[in-house]
Amino acid sequence: MEFEWSVIIESIPALMQGAKLTVLIALAGLVGGTLVGLLFGLMRAYGNLALSAIGLIYVGLVRGTPIVVQVMFIYFALPVLMNIRVDPMTAAVTSIVVNAGAYIAEIVRGAFLSVPKGLKEAGLALGLPTWRVLAFVIGPVAVRRMMPPLGNQFIVSLKDTSLFIVIGVGELTRQGQEIMAANFRAVEIWSAIAIIYLCLIGVLTLALRMIEKRMRIL
Amino acid sequence: MSMVEFKQVSKHFGKTVVLKKVDLKIEKGEVVVLIGPSGSGKSTLLRCINALEMIDGGDLLVDGLSVLGKASMVREIRQEAGMVFQQFNLFPQMTALENVAFGPRQVRGLSKAESLRQAEELLGKVGLSERKDHYPLELSGGQQQRVAIARALAVKPKLMLFDEPTSALDPELRQEVLRVMQSLAEEGMTMIVVTHEIAFARKVGTRLIFMEHGHIAVDGPPTELLDNPTNPRLRDFLQHVE
Numbered sequence: 257m258e259f260e261w262s263v264i265i266e267s268i269p270a271l272m273q274g275a276k277l278t279v280l281i282a283l284a285g286l287v288g289g290t291l292v293g294l295l296f297g298l299m300r301a302y303g304n305l306a307l308s309a310i311g312l313i314y315v316g317l318v319r320g321t322p323i324v325v326q327v328m329f330i331y332f333a334l335p336v337l338m339n340i341r342v343d344p345m346t347a348a349v350t351s352i353v354v355n356a357g358a359y360i361a362e363i364v365r366g367a368f369l370s371v372p373k374g375l376k377e378a379g380l381a382l383g384l385p386t387w388r389v390l391a392f393v394i395g396p397v398a399v400r401r402m403m404p405p406l407g408n409q410f411i412v413s414l415k416d417t418s419l420f421i422v423i424g425v426g427e428l429t430r431q432g433q434e435i436m437a438a439n440f441r442a443v444e445i446w447s448a449i450a451i452i453y454l455c456l457i458g459v460l461t462l463a464l465r466m467i468e469k470r471m472r473i474l
Numbered sequence: 475m476s477m478v479e480f481k482q483v484s485k486h487f488g489k490t491v492v493l494k495k496v497d498l499k500i501e502k503g504e505v506v507v508l509i510g511p512s513g514s515g516k517s518t519l520l521r522c523i524n525a526l527e528m529i530d531g532g533d534l535l536v537d538g539l540s541v542l543g544k545a546s547m548v549r550e551i552r553q554e555a556g557m558v559f560q561q562f563n564l565f566p567q568m569t570a571l572e573n574v575a576f577g578p579r580q581v582r583g584l585s586k587a588e589s590l591r592q593a594e595e596l597l598g599k600v601g602l603s604e605r606k607d608h609y610p611l612e613l614s615g616g617q618q619q620r621v622a623i624a625r626a627l628a629v630k631p632k633l634m635l636f637d638e639p640t641s642a643l644d645p646e647l648r649q650e651v652l653r654v655m656q657s658l659a660e661e662g663m664t665m666i667v668v669t670h671e672i673a674f675a676r677k678v679g680t681r682l683i684f685m686e687h688g689h690i691a692v693d694g695p696p697t698e699l700l701d702n703p704t705n706p707r708l709r710d711f712l713q714h715v716e
Contacts, residue, residue: 377526378563378622382577382629383553385545392580396567474566474611 263444267435274431275452281345281427282414285352289413290406292353293360301365302390311361318358323416327351331423348420348427356413363405367398400471407464411457418453428452475538477502477633477664478523484531485518492518494688495532500666500681502632505659507675507696508668510685511711516668519685520635523666524555537632553581556626560638562618564610570597570621571606577629589628596624600654616647620654627658634658636667652678670715676700684708 300311318326331347334340342350371394379389418429432449436442478500485493492515500506508516521527522534525541525548534541536551543551564573574593578584584592597606600620610618619639626634636655640648652674659665659678669675675682675696682699684692684707692705703709 372561372563374559374561374563375565378557378559378565378625381524381526381552381557381559382625383549383551383581384577385549388580392576393565397565400567 257443260441260444263439263441264448267432267445267448270431270435271428271448271452274426274428275456277425278414278417278427278429279456281348281352281417281420281425282410284349285417286356286410286413288349288353289356289360292357293364296357296361297364297368298390300361301368315358315361318355323351323355324419324422326355327419327423330354344420344423344425347423348417348425351420352413352416355416356409359409359412360406363402363409364398366405367402368394370401371397397474400474403464403468403471407461407468410460410464414457414460415453476500476535477504477537478666479535480519480522480532481534482532483522483529483534485515485522485527485529492688493522493529496689498683498690498693500664502664503662503680505665505678505680506667506683507679507681508666508683508685509670509672509675509711509715510691514685515688516685517637520637520666520668523633523635524552524557526557549581553629554631555633555635556629556631557635558619558622558626558637558639560641562610562615562622562642564618564622564625566610569607569609570602570613570617573610573621574624574628577625581629593624593628596628597621599627600624601650614647615643616650619643619651623651623654623658633664633666636665636669638668638670640669640671672700672712672715684711 296311296314299307300315303311327347330351331342331344335342368390375393375397376389379393380386384393417427420427421430421433424430428449432445436445439445476499478498480496480498483493483496484491496519508519510516518527522529522541523536529541537554539547539551539554541548541551564570565576568576571590571593574596575586575589578592579586579589594603594606597603600623602617602620602624605613605617610621613621623639639655640651643651648671652671655665655667655674656678667674667679679696682692682694682696683690684699684705686707692699692703692708699708700712703712
């Protein structure tokens with residue numbers, strides 16, 4: 257077969273449209289996921305029995321089921337259960353928030369609990385309330401330790417957006433699939449899609465490395 | 475009113491009894507040196523004073539405030555009783571100067587400029603002015619411990635607690651820390667020091683307490699007790715450390 261460059265060039269606008277949506281979903285999902293992860297991670301690490309049990313159940317449910325099942329549940333089952341309408345975009349962002357949130361909660365918990373106990377005692381011994389010790393003494397050290405696994409999770413979640421092909425969100429993979437269905441140029445289109453993902457993740461990796469370099473990990 | 479008053483204080487970890495109904499009064503200006511074999515309860519006794527360990531029985535007053543009081547009272551006690559740890563426990567994300575300026579800004583409401591000025595002064599006092607912008611990892615153990623002393627002093631405590639402050643240091647670095655502690659004692663600071671530095675006890679201490687199995691076995695003037703230990707177990711202990 258012959259590699260048709262023109263096919264790729266023609267499909268670029270549509271693929272870029274898809275890439276834009278992919279970035280948008282990942283970005284919104286990860287901002288939300290990080291906040292959710294922070295909340296549940298702290299609940300797991302420092303909460304009372306009830307709070308940490310809630311955290312445990314959430315993390316257990318998400319880690320115990322495939323992400324495709326979670327997406328399907330949020331898009332098809334949840335609207336029936338709660339009698340609401342959910343558009344595909346909302347379902348997509350929610351899925352990333354819920355899924356990434358659980359994994360990030362474990363990252364947050366691990367990072368906070370890895371900080372030596374002596375630092376907490378030193379903060380308390382100065383007469384600070386516990387929340388200030390967590391925010392100003394333990395937190396800054398924990399956040400630095402979180403960066404490598406957090407970066408990993410960001411990359412995984414960015415790629416997980418390709419799953420939204422199943423609920424008809426026009427992100428990168430879906431756009432490619434539709435072009436392919438019309439012109440049958442599988443080699444050109446899937447190559448182009450792969451390269452766009454590589455570029456997106458390359459940029460993300462570089463950004464994460466720069467952040468890590470700027471804050472020394474302690 | 476005593477600076478510190480233990481009233482029948484008990485403490486246990488699980489089934490192990492660490493403090494057995496301890497009674498003890500420490501007055502303002504005393505430099506109390508706590509010695510004893512490991513596991514005798516001396517570190518625990520110290521850590522009960524600023525409520526890093528909660529007591530299980532009796533009562534413990536620090537400048538009239540009970541460690542059994544509300545959270546706000548416990549915080550007040552901690553602000554009055556500065557603590558220096560065996561492992562320094564400096565905040566690694568902050569420079570030496572920021573470590574010292576942190577406490578008063580958080581709990582005494584000092585402005586940033588004010589806290590930094592005071593921190594410079596305190597670092598000068600412990601002889602570390604030129605190292606103020608270094609991070610803890612860039613300092614030697616002795617320097618880290620001196621920063622830790624300055625950090626505790628920054629909150630303006632009425633009492634200083636030292637938990638084996640030189641045990642993690644090489645012999646040649648111990649002296650610089652002990653000198654800072656000695657000058658602090660000479661300024662009249664009330665101090666309670668858990669240590670194995672018998673020479674420090676003799677030179678700086680005004681009172682020596684020998685602990686054993688969770689109670690105070692011997693309590694008296696250091697020179698007398700060290701030169702002429704009548705308690706056989708203290709005599710035995712001193713032979714092992716000196």
